[in-house]
Amino acid sequence: MARRIMHIDLDAFFVSVEQALKPALKGKPVVVGGRPDRRGVVASASYEARKFGLHAGMPLATASRLCPQAIFIEGSFPKYRGASQRFMAILADFSPYLEPVSLDEAYLDVTGFESIHGSIRQMAVTIKQRVKDELGLSASVGIASGKVVAKVAAELSKPDGLLEVAAGEEGSFLAPLAITQLPGIGKKTERLLNSLGINTIGQLATMPLEVLKSHVGAFGELIHRHANGIDDRKVVPPSPTKSISRETTFGQDTRDRSLLEATLRYLSERVGADLRQREKQARCVTLKLRYADFTTITRRHTLGESSNSDQTIFHTGLKLLNRARAQEKQPIRLIGIGVSNLVEPGRQLGMLDSSAQRMEQLTRAIDRIRNKYGFTAIQTGRTLLLKEIFPETGEGYTLHTPGLSR
Ligand code: TTP
Ligand code: MG
Secondary structure, three states: OOOOEEEEEEOOHHHHHHHHHOHHHOOOOEEEOOOOOOOOEOOEEOHHHHOOOOOOOOEHHHHHHHOOOOEEEOOOHHHHHHHHHHHHHHHHOOOOOEEEEEOOEEEEEOOOOHHHHOOHHHHHHHHHHHHHHHHOOOEEEEEEOOHHHHHHHHHHHOOOOEEEOOOOOHHHHHOOOEHHHOOOOOHHHHHHHHHOOOOEHHHHHHOOHHHHHHHHOOHHHHHHHHHOOOOOOOOOOOOOOOEEEEEEEEEEEEOOHHHHHHHHHHHHHHHHHHHHHOOOEEEEEEEEEEEOOOOEEEEEEEEEEEEOOHHHHHHHHHHHHHHHHHHOOOOEEEEEEEEEEEEOOOOOHHHHOHHHHHHHHHHHHHHHHHHHHOHHHOOOHHHHHHHHOOOEEOOEEOOOOHHHOO
8 A cells, every 4th residue: 555644844833833932923034043143144034035145154244235225034943842742642643653853843644534524634734733723833644655755745835735745746746846855965966966957856856876877986876866746754653762861061070069969959850840741650760970080980869759859850860960979079071860660650559648748739830830930940059059050041141061961
């Protein structure tokens, strides 16, 4: 049976989230990326702004010159992450074969699901409607027998589009399009192919494979197949997380007890928030330390009962830290905390205990506020000390290991 793959991509995602929250912005040229007098580039431009030539990646100053009436918005990542999670949750209602590709983009394998919705096309209409009703966002959907054609179809249908390519029509659908419309063909390959007289996907598809490979190497094989509308790559749901950790290197090696504890507390809260976001609990807590001489140790503790509480992660980490510090007096260069042995939250005996229940309610309230206003919108007493040390963004502290500030 021919597969049916959907590619769903939200239109002008960051901008549309802002417009959904502030309807006065609708129908106007809007840019998310920052103020035009700052350095930086456009992250997302509304379709009204695109009429003036604005696009993602363009310097803000250029954007403001081309379209002085555009409204420039700084943007806030937690908002977009929240919208993305709700978007993916809607898609997950339609098929378990869901592969998120980025915040606003996913593949869905819906092979054999026709009868549930009448047709795959009707299913796409329902998805678009739910995204609009529940999130106030518009999505574009491409449907085809494989990923690449579905993605091209979604892209071509934008904005607010829906385009289905029937089985057997993949090649003729792609043929008239410019080679740059084929995912994976960048500026360099475009120039090279253009110099060979290849401008459309159809020309690429009929080019002898050996000739193509002699110019672009092994990569030629893949783009040749894609140009012919052939793509059997599977829709792969993300593999379940096995562990979650956060770590940071200090600006200067330290023995400062309050700094170590405050940092450990902050990292524990980030791990806890991630754990709760994934609706998991952990059985194991691991502390990682790197000393001034670069020796790195990890110390692990298995909890009596699985947990997702910041308190438990922090206190377990603190005990491990105190034990390690009693053995080794060197200054510390890096500290990290992680959890593993993740399990589905079960019925907690401890929850009968009303103080644990109150703590759980408090944590949930804090998570909600942080999701909305950024991680540092609420801080616990211990981490306030970090204000003096790390630059703060709405998102959280910018730790010295940027990739791990998440
Ligand atoms: P895209 O889906 O590429 O763009 P878009 O949703 O803004 O517009 P389109 O209707 O064409 O899909 O990217 C999704 C979001 O990712 C986008 O809203 C902002 C962010 N992004 C960046 O931050 N930087 C970038 O260079 C790009 C391309 C996207
Ligand atoms: Mg998009």
